[in-house]
Amino acid sequence: MARSSDGNKKERIMDAAVVEIAHRGYHQTTVARIAKRAGVADGTIYLYFKNKEEILFSLFDRAMGRFIDEGRASLEKSSEAPEKLRRIIELHLTLVGEDRDQAIITQVELRHSLHFMDQLSRAQVGEYLSIIGQVVVQGQQKGEFRAELDPVFAAKAIFGVLDEMATDWILSRRNTRLESKAGAVFDFLWAGLKPSC
Amino acid sequence: MARSSDGNKKERIMDAAVVEIAHRGYHQTTVARIAKRAGVADGTIYLYFKNKEEILFSLFDRAMGRFIDEGRASLEKSSEAPEKLRRIIELHLTLVGEDRDQAIITQVELRHSLHFMDQLSRAQVGEYLSIIGQVVVQGQQKGEFRAELDPVFAAKAIFGVLDEMATDWILSRRNTRLESKAGAVFDFLWAGLKPSC
DNA sequence: TACCATACTGAATAGTCATTCATTATCCCC
DNA sequence: GGGGATAATGAATGACTATTCAGTATGGTA
Numbered sequence: 001m002a003r004s005s006d007g008n009k010k011e012r013i014m015d016a017a018v019v020e021i022a023h024r025g026y027h028q029t030t031v032a033r034i035a036k037r038a039g040v041a042d043g044t045i046y047l048y049f050k051n052k053e054e055i056l057f058s059l060f061d062r063a064m065g066r067f068i069d070e071g072r073a074s075l076e077k078s079s080e081a082p083e084k085l086r087r088i089i090e091l092h093l094t095l096v097g098e099d100r101d102q103a104i105i106t107q108v109e110l111r112h113s114l115h116f117m118d119q120l121s122r123a124q125v126g127e128y129l130s131i132i133g134q135v136v137v138q139g140q141q142k143g144e145f146r147a148e149l150d151p152v153f154a155a156k157a158i159f160g161v162l163d164e165m166a167t168d169w170i171l172s173r174r175n176t177r178l179e180s181k182a183g184a185v186f187d188f189l190w191a192g193l194k195p196s197c
Numbered sequence: 198m199a200r201s202s203d204g205n206k207k208e209r210i211m212d213a214a215v216v217e218i219a220h221r222g223y224h225q226t227t228v229a230r231i232a233k234r235a236g237v238a239d240g241t242i243y244l245y246f247k248n249k250e251e252i253l254f255s256l257f258d259r260a261m262g263r264f265i266d267e268g269r270a271s272l273e274k275s276s277e278a279p280e281k282l283r284r285i286i287e288l289h290l291t292l293v294g295e296d297r298d299q300a301i302i303t304q305v306e307l308r309h310s311l312h313f314m315d316q317l318s319r320a321q322v323g324e325y326l327s328i329i330g331q332v333v334v335q336g337q338q339k340g341e342f343r344a345e346l347d348p349v350f351a352a353k354a355i356f357g358v359l360d361e362m363a364t365d366w367i368l369s370r371r372n373t374r375l376e377s378k379a380g381a382v383f384d385f386l387w388a389g390l391k392p393s394c
Numbered sequence: 395t396a397c398c399a400t401a402c403t404g405a406a407t408a409g410t411c412a413t414t415c416a417t418t419a420t421c422c423c424c
Numbered sequence: 425g426g427g428g429a430t431a432a433t434g435a436a437t438g439a440c441t442a443t444t445c446a447g448t449a450t451g452g453t454a
Binding site: 008022023025026028041067104108109111112113114115117118120146149150153154156157159160161163164165168170171181184185188189191192193 | 210219222223224225295301305306308309310311312313314318324330336345346350351353356357358360362364365366367368378382383388389390393
């Protein structure tokens, strides 16, 4: 079976890891279990990943890459800052909400340790925050958002609200769609951002 | 040494656990290490805690108890909802900010697994959110806050911003005081809550 | 067909640690 | 000052599992 079905084997392992880790948690998940679900031998995992932790990092990279890429792409389509804000909110909630297992990885399992979060936040989370921050800056320049607001602070506040909605959605077992919160989130944040009158 | 110094032995173990877990993370921290720092034998831990996980739960209880008790107490002092909101914000950031090790436990280590978070959120986090929610409801009744806002949603949004500030403070190594963000947080949230004009 | 390079396998290893419990120490009361 | 109760000790146990690697399979090539 070698050499032919290679292309997707790493992906298959990652997909299996998402399911297993989402269900049992990272530390209760054995490498053997991931291998079994992926349909490969235990040792095969180590042909694609240096160790167990690297699997988790890869899951993060794959997920965060989508947030950043699609975030950037979506912002190009609109020009008004409030509209961009709305798009960011919708995209964030849609991406988190479309796969519950992946969301558990992102919202819970990836936040295991300070050491781990540190690496995450320095890299791509920081980049994502800066995308949000740029929207705020642009809005301020055009007078659409309050000028006295620190854009770095605002980006964190926006992210905080989105993140809390995502975590809350995972913990509530009800069958709601996460995107359905987008309107309320936008209204709330927009009220906090627009120039007071 | 038996029977006499009992009173504080459990506390000593918990304090040791906070330091060890904050520094190395829950899973890298061995029970033996906690025992050593607390100045007790490994086995002694099990006279006070059923198992390792229960130590973590106790740390949560102790911390969350303060948030709820002091939160309630602080709210009794003021009557205007905006003022109550300001107090909640200040209290939250002050409590998190006064002990960095404990903050790491609360913001990072206690969120280890879905199973774990589930238990936490159903119990005391839910209670804390409802305290915030009550402030919102009161503000709406008096016309100080926008009436059309869902108070449950608003409570989560407020918590989300506070939580993000706390996590961000831990990850940034700079020597800032977390409470110094209280003003900015209040301004932002208040803008989002007050009736539009 | 024979050979090589590469991919894959899974049983064995090696290390780790939570937890137990037989033993020892301490305290209190009569 | 001794006996019973309670607390504390820490070495030993047992279970678990990430990782390795010697062996096997596969696919392409000449």
